[in-house]
Amino acid sequence: MAPTTPMSRRPSPEAAASPAIRRKLGVVLVDPLPVVRAGISLLVDGRPVSACTTLAFEVRDRSVMTIEGLADGGKLHPLQEAFIEYGGFQCGFCTPGMILAAKALLDENPNPSEDELKHFMHGNICRCTGYKKIIESIMAAAKKMRAGY
Ligand code: FES
Secondary structure (H helix, E strand, O other), X not given: OOOXXXXXXXXOOOOEHHHHHXXXXXXXXXXXXXXXXXXXXXXXXOEEEOHHHOEHHHHOOOOEEOHXXXXXXXXXXXXXXXXXXXXXXXXXXXXXXXXXXXXXHHHHOOOOOHHHHHHHOOOOOOOOOOXXXXXXXXXXXXXXXXXXX
């Protein structure tokens, strides 16, 4: 039988942020294709990052948001509502990353053109379907947010 090593509860500096966040917040983070931002699951100080390629020490004392923090109590964020209403909601791997990346974009640019939206979202990959409904969802949410939802 191999000897066992005691596990520290404190992440090592080179540990990815996602396990520490899972433990601390009790949320599920998905990062199926981290290199292409398929599963961006975090906003760090409002900027989208890939959770599994972000190190734990990089998010220390910084604002970290997961998809779970987007709704206001029981009220969904306009992006979440639009993804449901316009069919942009797809699977649990890509959708959290799409929505959080869209939030980062709309926080920075509340009235993006479709080209600006496509450029900003270009690293968010869904291998299964298309992007038409995702783009429609984000544009609809942007319009709703500009109107003060
Ligand atoms: S990766 Fe989510 S639907 Fe394709």
